[in-house]
Amino acid sequence: DAGVIQSPRHEVTEMGQEVTLRCKPISGHNSLFWYRQTMMRGLELLIYFNNNVPIDDSGMPEDRFSAKMPNASFSTLKIQPSEPRDSAVYFCASSLMSGSTGELFFGEGSRLTVL
């Protein structure tokens, strides 16, 4: 069974450009999470969805960040406009929320560099 699939794996862009990161969760999973990892701040939860509905977006840094989940098999994280401080590895994770705290399955991440 395929794991969580993220694209692109690497993205280099210039300040001010729009960036879109994509995620395909594991089939059958009903929760999806976007995390950001930096040396300074570690792993931060940006937003998570349950059954395609955003449940908690309190970790989204500011209005430049937005996330969508139009269906159970696809999610995007968009940064517009991007800034150098957005440089990080962005992870998508999915899980099956079945009434018990369960395992998060992580993708391999999208490394974003904003020049």
Add this chain to the structure above:
Amino acid sequence: AQSVTQPDIHITVSEGASLELRCNYSYGATPYLFWYVQSPGQGLQLLLKYFSGDTLVQGIKGFEAEFKRSQSSFNLRKPSVHWSDAAEYFCAVGVSFGNEKLTFGTGTRLTIIP
């Protein structure tokens, strides 16, 4: 709010030696505790988890962890490390059933020397 502290940023051990990685949590009730491992360039993978019951939990790759409520700790152990164990290890805490919103520690990088 819950929090996790991993006091060791970097640990170096010899191959074949025993390992203990420290994790302390802060939460008023019984937490749900996890250890994840991240190999270079990869996402995180679950090693083990504690929800309730036996305070010594076994995980994959020969790892185990012990929940000690009195010390607010959940330390990860392995009796004999292998070179392939070199990675970054994250402790995480969750606070309720049905809520996978985890708070992660800052991680401990493990280096294995021959």
